Amino acid sequence: MELIVYLAGQIHDDWRKTLKDKASEKKLPITFVGPMENHDRSDNIGEEILGQQPNTILKDEAASKMNNLRTRVLMEKSDIVIALFGEKYKQWNSAADAASAVALNKPLILVRPAELHHPLKELSEKAQVTVETIDQALHTLAYIFDND
Template sequence: MTLSVYLSGEIHTDWRDEILAGCKAAGLDVVFSGPVTDHAASDDCGVAIMGAEPDKFWHDAKGARLNAIRTRHGIETADIVVVRFGEKYRQWNAAFDAGQAAALGKSLIVMHGADHQHALKEVDAAALAVVETSAQVVQILDYVLNGRLSG
């Protein structure tokens, strides 16, 4: 069985690469997708494709709408959605993605540090698993695919 996994959330650390490498090392049959992680491209895609906007609100709105096409498709077609909340910024978009995944009945894994437990208690309550590390996500995927407890 091949699992389709959408990796949502913060873009300032290498957590996605850690999960991809861990799954490859474990020989897991997983296909990954996710948002555009080039921050400048993500912010400016709307005006780059559809034309400049003098007002920053509309500049951002164009980009958000184009990114939403990719995000909606990725979440809707995924078997599992992993949402990572990082330390550096508030990730409102990650919370929105988690809510969308929950509303669609997707299997949701939430990843964040202990310092975010209180702030994300409602998001965590919607998840089927809450973890702190990329290695734990790989272990969950291994268990789901193979029924195997790896360590």
């Protein structure tokens, strides 16, 4: 059995690479997918496909439509969604992706520091599992394959 795991959440560090590398070290049969990690490409994809837009609002809307399509297709194909909320940045995309996972009835692993317990309490109640670190999320994934 192989799982497809959508990695939603903050984009300002390399948590996805860290998680992928650790999963590979454990030889877990997982394919990871997620949002476009090239921030400039994500911001400009609407104009890349549709051509120059007349103002920044329409540029953002065009990019959002392309990014939302990508997210929906990959999330619908995923078996599990991991949404990471960090301490440093406001994470509207993380919240939207986690809400999408819930709406699509996808199992959700929510990763958030203890300091964010209160603002994320409702979302945490909708997740199947809430953890504080990516290592805990990885161990949760590994447990799915544990036959002992």
